[in-house]
Amino acid sequence: MNIPRLRYGSPARAGLDPQETNLLVQEARALTEGPRPWCAGLVVLAGRGPVVAVEAAAGWALRYRGWDEERGGPVELPRAERVAVTPATPFDLASLTKLxxxxxxxxxxxxxxxxxxxxxxxxxxxxxxxxxxxxxxxxxxxxxxxxxxxxxxxxxxxxxxxxxxxxxxxxxxxxxxxxxxxxxxxxxxxxxxxxxxxxxxRLIEECVTRPLGMTATRFGPAPGAAATEDQRRPWAKVDRGPLRGVVHDENAWALGGVAGHAGLFSTARDLGVFCRTLLGGGSYGTARVLGADHVALMLDLGLGFEVDRPWFMGELAGPHAAGHTGFTGTSLVVDRATDTFLVLLATTVHPRRTTPDSTPRARAATRLRRAVRGAG
Structure with missing residues (x-):
């Protein structure tokens, strides 16, 4: 079986409403703005079928020097020392590793x-x-x-x-x-x-990422990755200081950086391939990494995946929508009913973790669902 590989195209070519996809991008970029943004930086990628209709990067992979506990706020780096997010920036996937x-x-x-x-x-x-x-x-x-x-x-x-x-x-x-x-x-x-x-x-590399050509997906260290947290007690569980390119999750770190629940780094483009593989029944291009019946079993039963979760899937939620979130600000959703996928990689813990808020994730997924409806 030869499943079409992802290609970039217009929203109309993907069967999506351009007005809604434009709003998706605008709202995503706004999440990185202001003195206390939802995240320091992000990449959003979305599409339908084999077409990537949205890919946008905003904000900073490295914006802060750390957290000033006495002042109760972040310590900004001079603009000349900051590092901008690009579509090729790797992010700490956190619990997306579970997938x-x-x-x-x-x-x-x-x-x-x-x-x-x-x-x-x-x-x-x-x-x-x-x-x-x-x-x-x-x-x-x-x-x-x-x-x-x-x-x-x-x-x-x-x-x-x-x-x-x-x-x-x-x-x-x-x-x-x-x-x-x-x-x-x-x-x-x-x-x-x-x-x-x-x-x-080695198992994930040999059986998943290498055959799919996901060359940016690997366990850390990941030079050039988006920064995560100035990890110190009392807000964190260990004292490690500012983290960039090494796993954020404390238990994954304690286990050497390779863990079943956390530790992978990846890019939005690579995760788009993974989404397409799920929607393609376990095949991508000429590579077959899992049979369609076992992919359906995994997504229907929620084996490692979350199914029909409006709190982060918004209006895309339904019995055919599956995905996951990650503590660092990451999320992924595929919807077999509309043949759509959404990847949002963000740095919500830079420079310090806050109370998790998945409203932006749900809003982005809702925009994608409305883009399907708007395209008729």
Whole structure:
């Protein structure tokens, strides 16, 4: 099968209303403006079918020197020292990494090395909690193991202690209860590495990014990436100072930068290819990385993906819309009903994390949905 590769074209060529796509770009750019913007910088990319109709960069990949705790505000860099965002700027994907962990898991299910409803203990017999509570691969992918959202692995002395804490962690709720948890993806990482004999970074590269030509997608360090946080207590969990090009998530950092829940860096263009692959049933160009039935299974059941979430999908939300968000300001949505995709990469934690606000994500998705309607 040869699925058309992405190409750039006008909104009209993509079957989108130019007025709505213009508003999408204008509103996105406005998010980087003012003394306290929603984000320091962003790239937005959107399209329909194989056509990228929107690609816009705004703001700064590096705007601040850090955070002044006494003054309670950011410390601006002189304009001459700032770095502008471009469409080729890599961003810390944060939890969008989970999509790639889920995708590689479905690849193993398709190959028969894993079963969706097989007990995790079949492959990780040394994980007592998984064995005792009967965790399945499906439960890890759907966040229904009952495990708490995270563990403070960053406070433990070394990698061995961190893996041990994950290995013996007991659920805080009855198995089957949905609690969104990074721990599920960390256990999936251990499972994938045990089954394939390959580390997660190599597995994702060999099975997903390389065959799709996603050359900008990799675990850090990522020179030239958009800056994230001046990471210090009390607002952060560790004291690392200003971060750029190294993973923001504290637990991913504590695990060496490669983790099932966070750690990947990518560009909007690369993620557009990933979106097109999902909408193309697991194929892109001449590359086939997953069968269409397993892609449908993943998106229909929300295996690693969030499905029909208006809080960040806006009016694009529906039973055929799937995607995810990331703590650093990233998000991705694909909608099979309209054959559309939206990638928003932003730096909402530069120079310091704030209360998460997904209103701009939802607004951008709504603009894309209205662009479909406006085009008739």
């Amino acid at each position: 790639f962990t889920a995708f590689t898991t479905l690849q193993q299910i398709e190959r028969g090395t894993l079963g969706l409803d097989a007990p995790v203990a079949d492959h990780l017999p040394d994980y007592p909690a998984a064995a005792h509570h009967g965790f399945t691969v499906r439960q890890l992918l759907t966040h229904t193991t009952g495990l708490r959202p995270e563990l403070p692995l960053y406070d433990l002395p070394d990698l061995a202690a961190r893996i041990e804490a994950l290995r013996v962690e007991e659920p805080v709720a009855e198995t089957g209860t949905r609690i969104y948890s990074d721990l599920n993806m960390l256990i999936l990482q251990q499972l994938l590495e045990r089954v394939t004999g390959r580390p997660l970074d």
